[in-house]
Amino acid sequence: MADHYIALNRGLQGFKQTDFTTGTSSSAGAGIDLRIIDGAGWTKKDALNALNAFRLFIETAPWVAAAGLDVKL
Structure with a gap:
């Protein structure tokens, strides 16, 4: 793999x-x-669901801060 x-x-x-x-x-x-x-076994649907979940994560400032990411929101 x-x-x-x-x-x-x-x-x-x-x-x-x-x-x-x-x-x-x-x-x-x-x-x-x-x-x-x-x-x-990942599918296109799996990838699109993950991308949407990442978008939601990045848009949630407390989650980003808790993860220690240096992203300017």
């Missing part, structure tokens, strides 16, 4: 495929990336 990473390049909106960096290793330059484990 391999991990696959998708990172949005900083300052881009994600409207074009070239706005992303993809591969089997995380880029040191990527501040935010998504990791999906290959062969673990």
